[in-house]
Amino acid sequence: MSSSSGMLTKFESKSSRAKGIAFHPKRPWILVSLHSSTIQLWDYRMGTLIDRFEEHDGPVRGVDFHKTQPLFVSGGDDYKIKVWSYVTRRCLFTLNGHLDYIRTVFFHHELPWIISASDDQTIRIWNWQNRSLLCTMTGHNHYAMCAQFHPKEDLVVSASLDQSVRVWDISGLRKKHSAPTSMSFEEQVARANNQTDMFGNTDAVVKFVLEGHDRGVNWVAFHPTMPLIVSAGDDRLVKLWRMSETKAWEVDTCRGHFQNANGCLFHPHQDLILSAGEDKTIRVWDLNKRTAVQTVKRENDRFWVIAAHPEINLFAAGHDNGVMVFKLERERPASTVYQNNLFYITKEKHVRMYDFQKNVESPTLLSLKKLGSPWTPPRTLSYNPAERSILVTSPADGGCYELINLPRDGSGAIEPTESKRGQGNSAIFVARNRFAVLNTATQTVDIKDLSNNTTRSFKPPVGTTDIYFGGTGNLLIITPTAVHLYDIQQKKSVGELAVNGVKYVVWSNDGLYAALLSKHNVTIVTKTLEQVSTLHETIRIKSACWDDAGILLYSTLNHVKYTLLNGDNGIVRTLDQTVYLVRVKGRNVYCLDRAAKPKILQIDPTEYRFKLALVKRNYEEMLHIIQTSSLVGQSIISYLQKKGYPEIALQFVQDPTTRFELAIECGNLEVAVEMAKQLDRPKLWQRLSAEALSHGNHQVVEMCYQKLKQFDKLSFLYLSTGDNAKLARMAKIAEHRGDFTSRFQNALYLGEVEDRIQMFKEIDLYPLAYLTAKSNGLEEECQSILEATGLTEDQLTIPKLGEGLTPPKPVVPTYKASWPTKATSQSFFEKALLGQMEGLSLENEPAAATNGFDDAADETAAAAGGLDDGDEDEDAAGWDMGEDIVPEVEEGFVNVESTDAGGAGSSEADLWARNSPLAVDHVAGGSFESAMQLLNRQVGAVSFEPLKPRFMEVYTASKTYLPASAGLPPLINYVRRNPEETDPRKVLPIIPRDLEYLATNDLQRGYDSMKANKLEDGLKIFKNILHTILVNAVGSESEVAEAKKLITSASEYAVAMSIELGRRKLGTNDVVAKDPAKLKRSLELSAYFTIPKIEVPHRQLALLNAMNLAMRSKNYNSALSFANRILANGGASKIVESAKKTKAQCERNPTDAVEVEFDQFAEFDICAASHTPIYAGAAFEVCAFDGAKYHSKYKGSVCVVCDVCEVGKHGSGLKLFA
Amino acid sequence: MDPYSAEGELINIFNFFHQGQYQEVVDFDTSSLSPENHLPARLLQLRAQIQLGHAEDVEADVQGEKEPALIAVGALAQQTLGKGESAVSTIEKLAAEHGDNGAIQVIGGTVLAAAGKFEDALALLSRQEGNLEAVALIVHIHLQQNRTDLALKEVNAARRWAQDNLLVNLAEAWVGLRQGGDKYQQSFYVFEELAQAPATSSVQSLVSQAVSELHLGRTEEAQAALDQASSKGDNEAAVVANQTVLDTISGRDAKLSLEKLGTVAPHHQLLTDIAEKEDLFNKAAAKYRSVAA
Structure with missing residues (x-):
């Protein structure tokens, strides 16, 4: 039997031999008592050792948690029973009395009792509240190995090496201790009489002695609900016993262990027995059939004890080197979701459906009892809505799958009538009629059809453990170290990502x-x-x-x-x-x-919705969330700050220091000033001044310098803003302060020479005073100084004087207003928030601030426009919405406060015109006039009539009609070519017949008509292509180039075709041949037909045409040149053949009978209107759109190729991509 | 208890109506309903009759009725028959007297909105208290006025007290088609679910599904849904109008569809719109021709 199937190890610890185990009833804890005297407390979920308790001397064999109190009990080879508190992490007290090793200790489920079994052959019951021994049960005549209370009744079961299992009745003990006062005298006498036993142990009487093991019994346990007992012994047997009121008997024996069986228990929920033994196995048995269900073997460790979690599906077993916590089966129910339905498999292996919309569970649709083995739940479920079938896999029998059709309606637990099954570890639907099956043993993936036939099969990447649906036609293949995206059709991996241990997708x-x-x-x-x-x-x-x-x-x-x-x-x-x-x-x-x-x-969902809104820049949503929910707290603030949205964080913060920091970060000076005033700390003023300076807000800077008393900075600020009045005041202040340096500096700034001289005199620096006066030409002042010092001019040696310093004169009174160099990032968001508050106070209409995305956005644009001239700083760019708005402020601007909340908004069609500089988007928006304007400006379009079908086509394609409310006209919705876009400023209309469509459809049709010689049709097609491209949009710059190529090509074809059509209009060959003028023209046109740059095969046709005509008119020279060109081009053999023949003929007599205006050696273009040559160097005009060339005299006429644009009018060029 | 709520006995007929299954509404057996639900059921049936094009019968049916709601239905029928002015005046009178009546709000709102009196319609409808039909109408009107923001607000508000009602879902889907992005797919799910379940499938839901597919850029699927819808036979205008759009988008000649629309619904918005735009085109183009000439 395989050891891996089913059992799942959840936790393993490494330690010395584990002898006792106990699960905490509520927390994910397990107590392990070790042979080394330690008791460990583990968190098996986190895998961490919480605590160690080390007061026992020698091995500890028994531990148990109390059901409700924060207590546990342990018993060891030191004969001591200890009761511990895991809260205070201390041993509370010790119960002494046993005279030998203690094997097991257990709490009673409701009474304050502990039961212990000891090698002194006794079982004792203790009261842990008053710490007394209640009862000593004697009777076993060898070591008592295990004793447990019955979970409900007043029974005890014990096992002993004397080969017996005993069931004890302890109802007497309960009576005695639970209600001692209510006993009447007679009862007391009766009880007293009962207690005549000389050992004083009639409180517990042996009810049954179960004999059957022929070696010592190591463990025994009651069934939680049924009157059953299971025991395990050194005879390697696990025995099942049943009891009634009056007797007990052996039911059956589970044989399998080949060494001593040390532990056994009943599964708390299922009809299973688990046992563990020194043969290093844990065995699972069917309670009803007593057959082995499963065996788990360890390599080296003998098992000593096994325990079950009282509530959840977990077991633990202690062995030579530690403990393992495991479960027998996966608890993850197999399930799958399709649209509004959840399909899942219950514990009873019933397939059910749950409807998310109605919140109801369906009755059982199907029973899968027969799938896999009875004790193995199905692993996965895959649903096929088209067939209404399910694909279920089970790990049983090395992995199998089953394909079953679901009945139309659930009519109870019916077995599937028809099912298809096979071997495989994973099976999933990959298409409506295909599913994939992975077999990990053979490492193959089979793709099967619904009748379970393999349609294809391939080897997945090495080590594949699982497969998942990978999008249409693909599989996700999971290996232990990577995930592969596997293309089923190509049978190869088209993508790989290194991710370890993926389990689910x-x-x-x-x-x-x-x-x-x-x-x-x-x-x-x-x-x-x-x-x-x-x-x-x-x-x-x-x-x-x-x-x-x-x-x-x-x-x-x-x-x-x-x-x-x-x-x-x-x-x-x-x-x-x-x-x-x-x-x-x-x-x-x-x-x-x-x-x-x-x-x-x-x-x-508020928090993540908020964050999502933030990421998506959906400010409306954010605003809504902020207002409707209590989304505050440090985490969201730091999140916002970290993500670079300090201005939003600002909305949440009250603390002035934080507010200041945030305000500085987002450049909101107003708030920063307010906070700085509140806090009034030099450091903050310092930072504020620096920030304000970078904003150019010198009024704030001034205030900061004032607060900081930085006089020289202040003076310089006044100088640079040209505020002379304040500069003078600074001089006064300096004088007042007696700060001469400052006074001098201010005087220098102000250009006040007298003041400086006066100051020098005051501080007895007469030489400097004299020099100053002298250099500024104040002779009188010089004299008075000389007089004052009693010197004459000759006595002085004066250096060469320069010119007096004249301070700059302010040209603009900058000081009157700040000049912001940095956009204050007052966000849309803030505005909206402010606007909303006003709105609330005025009227009960919370829409005031947020109606119509564009309104508010435009306002921001206007505001931003007023403050800065496009010099956006990076800090603000993340938030400021002004920058990418098409500035149509004049018409779009709506004052937010005054907007009538009930009025009509602008439709998406209006937005298109606003969002795009492309004519086609204006057309789609119904704004024909502006579209025409654009085309006129871009390519000089003047005659729009031919574009009418295209205009109407684009316009018609842009709107759908959604039937909504009964009785009202359908709702018009606007079809977008960028359906993933939701930003109203970026949405653009769908464009029918885009470049790709034209290239694959119309262009080919054009070619076909050329080949089929249907030139009228061809001309129409190519003109139509031109019109369609003219009103179109493409997705990238490279596509623009393609579009240009298409335009050129279509234009060349149109010219070529119209030349040939012109020739055919001259009349039939016979008519033409009779009229020399016509004949000449005909020959010329046929020659010109070969000039436009059309595709080579088509050119060959033109050349063949020209060659034949020339031959017929005996223009052998021309024919020869055409033949040569045909041969040079090569290609279709028939044409080449005839060219070879012609060439041979013409070479004999290379002369022309009819003189024509066609110089085969000259370079020239064909005028599209007159169909005459424009020789290189001659003046010509072009159509700005299609590039057709014209003689200059046609300037101002409508281009005959596109029929739309004015010849010679140079526009800004056709715009197809914004 | 709200008779339209999931537990109420009107839920089915109500849902039929709003799923566009008008014939089912008309055929609905109302005899088993409790007496107080007879009138609402009859109203729904009459309105369904109007939708099915039997406005004249309805007008005759309610002739002489005193019940304000029935008078309102009469007005609705009149409006459908082209007697818009008298219908509006009837409704205005009713609105003034019985503005608190839910049926009056809904039917009145419809008549007023259809007559282009959006402000009046909204004023009347805003008196609703927990009336989902009114909410849906409000949403419709907001959308018609291109106020997606207000419509969305209305839906969200309704969503709060009427969790998962059909009409709320529908209204949300309508709004979704205006919002776009992920919302297209969401709307599609709503319509598809209705359209593809045999019990709820109707031309209306199929067309809605097709429209949402169209917005998602899935023209082939949209075509499939439209084919399904046209096989149902009734309400051809909605099918043909969107068929025209679909043809145009996929580069096919839409002339046939357009002609068919002309016969089915000569006054369809699409046709009037196109006519108007052709006119605009000619006018705008004329300016240039004079320059060129």
């Missing part, structure tokens, strides 16, 4: 993203398997599902969390039990619990 609802779940990681990838983000969790990730908005919610063992595509994540709520998420809808998270019951969890 969850696709987003729109199929664009997938989440790869491994034990501790979530990796989000695109459908082409490019990694978008990844995150790590310390505890196990169980499941995930996508929100409609593209947020991934995932569950760990104890949390529901979310992650955005960019990897930002957080906690949504805590979980008290493990669940598997299947669907998120609004505030509801649908999940399956471990009992495979659908549940609905309530969540608050």
Whole structure:
């Protein structure tokens, strides 16, 4: 029997031999008592050792948690029973009395009792509240190995090396201790009489002695509900016993262990027995059939003890080198979601459906009892809506799958009538009529049809463990170290991503993203398997599902969390039990619990919606969230700040210091000033001044300098802003302060020479005073100084004087207003928030600020426009919405406050014209006039009539008619060519017959008509191509080049065809031949027909035509040149053949009978209007759109090729891509 | 208890109506309904009759009725028959007297909105209290006025008290088709679910599905849905109008569809719109021709 199937190890510890184990009833804890005297407390979920208790002397064999109190009990080879508190982490007290090793200790489930079994052959019951020995049960005549209370009744079962199992009745003990006062005297006498036993142990009487083991019995346990007992002994047998009121008997024996069986127990929920032994195995037995179900073998470790969790599906076994915690089967219910339905398989192996919309569970659709083995639940479920069939896999029998049709309606647990099955580890639907089956043993993937026949088969990448749907035609193949995107058709891997240990794949609802779940990681990838983000969790990730908005919610063992595509994540709520998420809808998270019951969890999606709105720049939504929910707290503030949205964070903060920091960060000086005033700290003023300076807001700078008393900076500021009045005041202040340096500086700034001289005199610096006076030409002043100092001019040696310093004169009174060099990033968001508050106070209409995206946006544009001239700073660019708005402020501007909330808004069609500089978008928006204007400006279009069908085509394609409310006209919706775009400033209309369509359809038709010699049709087609391109849009610059090529080509064809048509209009060959003028013209036109740059095969046709005509008119020279050209081009043999013949003929007599204006050696173009040559160097005009050339005399006429543009009018060039 | 709520006995007929399954509404057996629900059911049936083009019968049917709601239906029938002015005046009178009546709000709102009196319609409808039909109408009117923001607000508000009602879902889907982006897909899901379930499928839902596919750029699927819709036979105008658009988008000649629309619904918005634009084109083009000549 395989050891791996089914059992799942959840935790393993390494230690010395583990002798006793106990699960905490609520927390994920396990107590392990070791042979080395230590007791360990583990968190098996996190895998961490919480605590160690080391007071016993020698091996500790028994431990037990109290059901409700924070207590546990232990018993060891030191004969001591210790009761511990795991809160205070101390031993509370010790119960002494046993005279030998203690084997097991257990708490009573309700009474304050402890039962212990000891090698002193006694079983004792203790009261841990008053710490007394209540009862000593004697009777076993060898070591008592195990003693347990019955979970409900007043019974005890014990096992002993004396080969017996005993059941004891302890109802007497309960009576005695639970209600001692209510006993009447008679009863007391009666009891007293009963207690005549000299050992004083009639409180517990032996009810049954079960004999059957022929060696010592190591363990015994009661069934939780049924009157059954299981025991395990050194005779390597596990025995099942049944008891009634009056007797007990052996039911059966489970044989299999080939060494001593040390532990056994009943599965708490299922009809199973588990046993563990020194043969290094854990065995699972069917309780009803007593057959082995499963065996788990360890290589080296003998098992000593086994325990079950009282509530959840977990077991633990102690062995030579530690403990393992495991479960017998996967608890993850197989499930799948299709649209609004969840299909899942219950514990009873019933297929059911849950309707998310109605929130109802269907009755059982199908029973899968026969699938796999009875004790192995199905692993996966895949649903095919087209066939209404399911594909179920089970790990039983080395992996198998079954394809079953679901009945139309659930009519109870019917067995499937018809099913197709096979071997495989994974099986999933990959198309409506195909499914893929992975066989890990042979490492093959088979693609099968619905009748279970293999249609193709391939070898997946090495080490494939699982497969998942990978989008249409693809599989996601999971190997231990990587995920492959595998193309089923091409049979090869088209993408690979190195991710370790992926276990599950969850696709987003729109199929664009997938989440790869491994034990501790979530990796989000695109459908082409490019990694978008990844995150790590310390505890196990169980499941995930996508929100409609593209947020991934995932569950760990104890949390529901979310992650955005960019990897930002957080906690949504805590979980008290493990669940598997299947669907998120609004505030509801649908999940399956471990009992495979659908549940609905309530969540608050505010936080992640807010973050998503932030990422998507959906300010309206953010505003809405802020106003309607209580979204505050440090986390969101730091998140916003970290993400570079300090201005939004500002909305949440009250603390002045933080507000100041944020305000500085987002350049909101107003708030910063306010906060700085409140806090009034030099450091803040310093920072504010620097920030304000960079904004050019010198008024704030001034205030800061004033606060900081930085006089020289202040003076310089006044100088540079030209505020002379204040500069003078600064001089006064300097004088007042007696600061001469400052006074001098101010005087210098002000150009006040007298003041400076006066100052020098005051401080007795007469030489400087004299020099100053002298250099400024103040002779009188010089004299007075000389007089004052008693010197004459001759006594002085004066250096050469320069010119006096004249300070600059202010030209503009800059000081009157700040000149912002940096846009204040007052965001749309702030505005809206402010606007909203006003709106609220005025009227009860919360729409005031946010009606119509464009209104508010335009206002921002206007505001931004007023403040700066496009010199956006990076800091603000992230937020400021002004920059990418097409500035149509005049018409679009609407004062936010005055907008009537009920009025009509502008339709999307209006937006198109605003959003795009392309004529076609204006056409789609119905704005024909502006479209015509644009075309006129771009390519000089003047005659629009030919464009009318195209205009109407584009216009008609742009709108759909959605039948909505009865009795009202249908709602008009606007079809976009960028359907993924939601920003109203970027949406653009759909364009029918785009470049690609033209190239694959119309152009080919044009070629066909050329080949078929249907030139009238061809001309129409090519003109139509030109018209269609003229009113069109392309997706990239490279496509613009393609479009240009197409225009040129279409134009050349149109010219070529019209030349030949012109020739044919001259008359039939006979008519032409009779009229020399016509004949000449005919020959010329046929020659010109070969000039336009059309495709080579088509050129050959033109050349053949020209050659034949020339031959017929005996123009052998011309014919020869045509023949040569045909031969040079090569190609179709028939034409080449005839050219060869012609050539041979003509070479004999290379002369022309008719003189024609066609110089085969000259370079020339053909005038599109007159069909005459324009020789190189001659003046010509062109059509700005199609490039057709004309003699200059045609300037101003309408181009005959496109029929739209004015010849010779040079526009700005056709714009097809914005 | 709200008779239209999931537990109410009118839920089916109500849903039939709003799913566009008018024949089912008319055929609905109302005899088993409790007495207080007879009138609402009859109203729905009369309105369905109007939708099916039997406005004259309805007008005759309610002739002389005193019940304000029935008078309102009469007005609705009149309007459909082209007697818009008298219908509006009837409604205005009713609105003044019975503005709190839910049926009056809905039917009156329809008549007023159809007559282009959006402000009046909204004023009347805004008196609703928990009337989803009124909400849907408000959403419709807002959308018609290109106020997606207000429509969305209305839907969100309704979503709060009427979690998963059909009309709320529909209204949200309508709004979604204006918002675009991911919302297209969401709207598609709503319509598709209705359209593809045999019990709820109708021309209206199929056309809606087709329209949403169209917006998603899935022309082939849209064509499939339209084919399905046209095989149902009734309400051809909606099918043909969108067929015209689809033809144009996929580069096919839309002339046939357009002609068919002309016979089916000569006053369809699409036709009037095209005529208007052709006129505009000629006028605008004329300016240039004079320059060129």
